[in-house]
Structure formats: C-alpha cells, structure tokens
Amino acid sequence: MAVLRREKGQSLQGSRIAVAILIGVLLGCVFAVFYPHGFFSSNPTGSHRRIASSNLQTGLSSCESPERIKMVKADIVLISEKNAEMKKQVRELNEKLQLAEQGQDHAQKQVLLLGKQQKAGPFGTVKGLRTNPTVVPDESVNPRLAKLLEEVAVRKELIVALANSNVKTMLEVWFANIKKAGIRNYLVVALDDHIVDFCKSNDVPVYKRDPDSGIDSVARTGGNHAVSGLKFRILREFLQLGYSVLLSDVDIIYLQNPFDHLYRDSDVESMSDGHDNMTAYGFDDVFNEPAMGWARYAHTMRIWVYNSGFFYIRPTLPSIELLDRVAGRLSREPNSWDQAVFNEELFSPSHPGYDGLHAAKRTMDMFLFMNSKVLFKTVRKDPALKTLKPVIVHVNYHPDKLRRMQAVVEFYVNGKQDALDPFPDGSDW
Numbered sequence: 405m406a407v408l409r410r411e412k413g414q415s416l417q418g419s420r421i422a423v424a425i426l427i428g429v430l431l432g433c434v435f436a437v438f439y440p441h442g443f444f445s446s447n448p449t450g451s452h453r454r455i456a457s458s459n460l461q462t463g464l465s466s467c468e469s470p471e472r473i474k475m476v477k478a479d480i481v482l483i484s485e486k487n488a489e490m491k492k493q494v495r496e497l498n499e500k501l502q503l504a505e506q507g508q509d510h511a512q513k514q515v516l517l518l519g520k521q522q523k524a525g526p527f528g529t530v531k532g533l534r535t536n537p538t539v540v541p542d543e544s545v546n547p548r549l550a551k552l553l554e555e556v557a558v559r560k561e562l563i564v565a566l567a568n569s570n571v572k573t574m575l576e577v578w579f580a581n582i583k584k585a586g587i588r589n590y591l592v593v594a595l596d597d598h599i600v601d602f603c604k605s606n607d608v609p610v611y612k613r614d615p616d617s618g619i620d621s622v623a624r625t626g627g628n629h630a631v632s633g634l635k636f637r638i639l640r641e642f643l644q645l646g647y648s649v650l651l652s653d654v655d656i657i658y659l660q661n662p663f664d665h666l667y668r669d670s671d672v673e674s675m676s677d678g679h680d681n682m683t684a685y686g687f688d689d690v691f692n693e694p695a696m697g698w699a700r701y702a703h704t705m706r707i708w709v710y711n712s713g714f715f716y717i718r719p720t721l722p723s724i725e726l727l728d729r730v731a732g733r734l735s736r737e738p739n740s741w742d743q744a745v746f747n748e749e750l751f752s753p754s755h756p757g758y759d760g761l762h763a764a765k766r767t768m769d770m771f772l773f774m775n776s777k778v779l780f781k782t783v784r785k786d787p788a789l790k791t792l793k794p795v796i797v798h799v800n801y802h803p804d805k806l807r808r809m810q811a812v813v814e815f816y817v818n819g820k821q822d823a824l825d826p827f828p829d830g831s832d833w
Contacts, residue, residue, distance in 0.1 A: 534764045535669050536720040541646030549611060550645050556591050556609045561663055563590035563650045564642065566635050569598045571654050577809050578654045579608050584817065585658045593638055613638065633742040636731040643719040643727070653713035653798065655805045657812045660795040665772055666716055670764040671723045672750065674715035675773040675798060678708035679781060684770040710750065710767070711775065712743040714798055722763035726750060729761065776808060777801040784815075784824045802831050 524530050543550040556562055563582070567575045575592070582590050594600040594612045603610035635651060642649045650662060666673060678684030686707035693700050717723045729749045734740055754760035770778055774794040780802070783789040797812045799805045804827075814823035 536671055536718075536722055536764065538646060538719045539644065539721060539724070541719075542644050545644045546641045548614075549641055552591075552609075552611055553642070553645060553647055556589055557647055558589040558663075560646060561589060561648045561650070563587065563652050563662070564593060564635075564639065565590070565652045565654050566593045566595060566638065567599050567654055568595040572599065572602060574654045574806055574809065575599070575602075576606070577806070577813070578652075578656060578658075579603075579606065581658045581813060581817070585661055587658060587661050587663075589663075595634070633731075633734045636727045636734065636742070636746075639717070640724060640727050640731075643717065643724050646719050648716065648718045650716045651714065653800070655799045655809060656714060657797045657799075657809055657816070658795075659793055659797070659816050662716075662773070662795050665769070665795050667766055668716075668718065670718075670766040671720050672710075672715055672717050672726065672763060673766045673768060674710035674712075675768045675775065675796075676708055676770055677711050677775060677777075677800070678770060679775070679777045680770075683708040685767055707751075707767075709743060709747040710765075711798065711800060712746040713800060714773065714796070720763075722761060726761055726763055772796075774798065775800050779812070780808075780824065780827055781829045802827075804831065 553562070565575070565578065579590070579592070591609045591611055592599065592603050594603060594610050597612070600610055600612050639649055639651060648668075650666075676684040684707075686705060689704045689706040691702040691704055693702065717726075726746075726749060730742065730745050733745050733749070734742055737745070749761055750763060750765060752758065752760050771783075771789070771792060772795045774783070774797050776797065776799045779797055783792070793816060797816070799808045799812070802808055808827060811823045811827065814820040
C-alpha cells in the first residue's frame with residue numbers, strides 16, 4: 405500500500421513538471437510573437453513609439469514658451485558666431501602652415517611639377533634645369549594691350565621702349581635705325597600724349613597706358629633714371645600676357661635684328677656694363693689683407709653689373725618676381741638707382757633674413773651687344789675689332805648721347821671711318 409502511494413505521488417509530481425514545461429514553452433512562443441526584440445529591450449517598436457510620442461508632447465509643451473524660443477535663437481546665434489571664429493582660426497593656421505612649408509623640399513616639388521625624376525647620367529653628361537616654364541597667358545590683365553600685342557609681336561616677342569617728350573630726339577634716331585635693320589616687332593610705350601602723336605605721325609607702333617597717378621606724374625616730368633625705373637612696373641603686364649620682352653632704352657642704335665642672336669635659355673638675358681672678358685663674364689678677384697699673415701689672401705668672385713636698359717626677359721614666374729621685387733624696392737627707396745637694385749635682386753644669394761631670387765641669367769656677348777665704353781675705349785682703336793658689326797650699340801657710358809649715337813650711325817651704317825675719332829674715351833665732365 406505504501407509502495408503504491410509512493411509511486412502515485414511520483415507520477416503526479418512528474419505530471420506537474422511536464423505541465424510547467426509546457427506552460428513555459430507556450431509563454432515563450434507568445435513573447436516571441438509580441439516582443440521580437442526581447443521583453444527588456446530598450447527599443448521595442450511599441451516602446452519606441454510611446455517614448456517618441458512622450459518626447460514630442462514634452463517638446464511641444466516646452467516650445468510653447470516665447471521666452472524659451474528667444475533663448476534657443478540666442479544660443480543658435482552664439483554657436484554660429486563661435487563656429488565662424490573657429491573657421492577663421494583654422495584658415496589662419498593653414499596659411500601659417502603653408503608659409504612655413506614654402507621653403508621646405510622646394511627642389512623636390514619643382515621636379516614633381518616640371519617632370520618625372522631622372523637618374524644622373526655618366527660623368528660630364530649631366531646638365532641642370534636652366535629654362536623655367538612660361539606662365540599661362542592671362543588676357544584679362546589688359547585686354548587692350550593684349551589685342552595690340554597680337555598685331556605687333558612676332559613669335560610672342562617684341563622690343564619695348566619707354567619714352568616721354570624729354571627724349572624725343574633720341575627716340576627718333578632709335579626707331580629710324582630699327583626700321584633700317586628690318587625689325588618689325590617693336591613698340592613704344594608713350595608716357596605722354598605728345599609722344600603718342602609723334603609716334604603715330606611716324607608710323608611707329610605706340611601704346612599709352614590707362615591713367616595712373618603714381619606713374620603719370622613721373623612719366624610726364626621725370627628724368628632719365630626716374631623714367632627708367634617705371635619700366636619694371638609697366639613690363640609686368642607684358643609678361644602676364646605671355647610675351648617675352650627685349651627691354652630697350654632709347655640711347656641705343658640697332659644695326660642687326662637682336663632676336664637672331666638670343667639664346668632664350670634663361671629667365672633674364674642681359675647686356676653687360678663690363679668692358680673686357682673679365683669684367684663682363686666674371687673673374688676671381690684676390691683680396692689682400694697683410695695683417696692676416698699666412699691667410700692674407702682671400703678669393704672673391706666679381707662681375708660687372710647687367711645693364712637695366714637692355715635686357716631680354718621671358719614670361720616666367722622668376723622673371724615676374726624680379727620685376728615685383730625691383731618695383732617694390734624703388735617705391736620704398738626713392739633715392740635708389742634702378743640698375744643697382746636690379747642687379748642686387750638678380751645676383752644676391754639667399755642668406756639669413758633674405759630669400760634670394762631663383763632666376764636663371766645669361767650675359768650677352770659684349771661685342772655683339774656693345775656698350776659705349778667697349779666701343780670708344782677698345783673697338784675703335786683695334787683694326788680687327790673695327791671690322792666687326794655689332795647687333796646694337798648702347799651709348800650708356802657717355803652723357804653726350806645724341807652726338808655719339810649719330811656718330812655710331814655714320815660709322816657703321818654710312819661707312820664713315822673717322823666718325824668716332826673726335827670723341828674722348830670718357831666724357832669731358
């Protein structure tokens with residue numbers, strides 16, 4: 405009997421366990437259907453809808469206050485101002501970073517810009533980069549000048565001279581011999597209306613700039629050096645338009661076409677004020693200081709300056725930078741001589757506190773592009789050199805310019821062999 409009751413109790417207990425398991429399974433199925441994300445999930449669909457509805461009601465109730473609206477608008481304005489200030493600071497920091505990086509890896513960046521890197525060839529065969537690429541022409545700089553240059557220039561090159569009424573007589577000799585030499589691509593930049601009329605009456609290409617008070621006051625009344633300094637500002641537009649310019653003073657006699665004798669491998673190709681091979685092309689000048697004893701001798705490199713009244717300049721970034729540097733210094737240093745500043749900026753190397761100009765330069769042949777010191781001190785006295793015909797003669801060393809210009813024409817053009825004899829080597833004063 406006892407055994408029977410024990411077996412019946414165990415059977416009843418097993419049935420209860422089975423029922424409990426069944427109920428658990430059924431409840432699991434129900435929750436799986438109605439709560440697919442879990443009963444305790446923070447984002448069930450129904451819960452999310454209830455919370456969103458609650459937030460919307462809270463937001464609507466809070467936005468109903470005008471004071472609250474004003475506070476929110478004020479916060480928006482404040483945040484916008486802070487955002488603008490942050491953007492400004494970021495922009496300024498980027499600019500400072502760019503300036504700081506300008507001098508770093510310059511050579512590497514230039515190689516990447518101009519072409520692929522190359523291996524060095526055998527000894528004696530390596531040639532460095534000399535010719536910088538030209539700038540992209542920008543006709544918007546001066547549409548009127550751009551149209552004129554299309555008519556005057558030949559292969560994007562031309563001779564340019566600045567002139568005012570003070571040099572009218574020399575200007576006439578200047579363009580008369582240009583015409584005799586068969587040169588077509590030349591232009592006079594007139595600095596006053598009288599020169600405009602004079603050039604037009606002689607069928608000479610002429611251009612007058614738009615009014616500029618800073619230039620016009622010097623242009624009308626300035627002397628030779630003052631007018632000469634203006635060219636660095638005026639020539640910039642020619643280069644920006646993509647034209648190479650052979651800048652010429654008017655105290656020059658043209659005997660051949662100079663464009664047939666240029667190399668065009670440098671940013672600046674200039675005649676020299678030197679009078680022999682050493683002074684024109686450079687030499688080792690030994691400085692002697694006896695007080696130094698054994699180290700009394702110091703070697704230096706010297707070259708006589710380039711003449712800023714006759715040079716060929718290509719439309720490259722270094723060339724334009726040169727014009728900007730010279731024009732800038734002349735405006736800040738009114739007593740400076742343009743030729744001195746021109747050479748200082750062209751030759752001075754980089755050193756602490758100063759970044760030098762990275763421009764390629766070439767010295768012209770001193771017997772083809774001849775200054776008046778070479779002519780009157782050396783050439784006219786040498787029978788062999790007298791037979792050579794220079795491309796131009798620049799009467800830069802002598803104040804009696806017009807008379808000597810006329811004598812040069814008599815000697816080289818008209819064949820009068822004694823035309824140069826009456827003049828002294830130097831000047832009478």
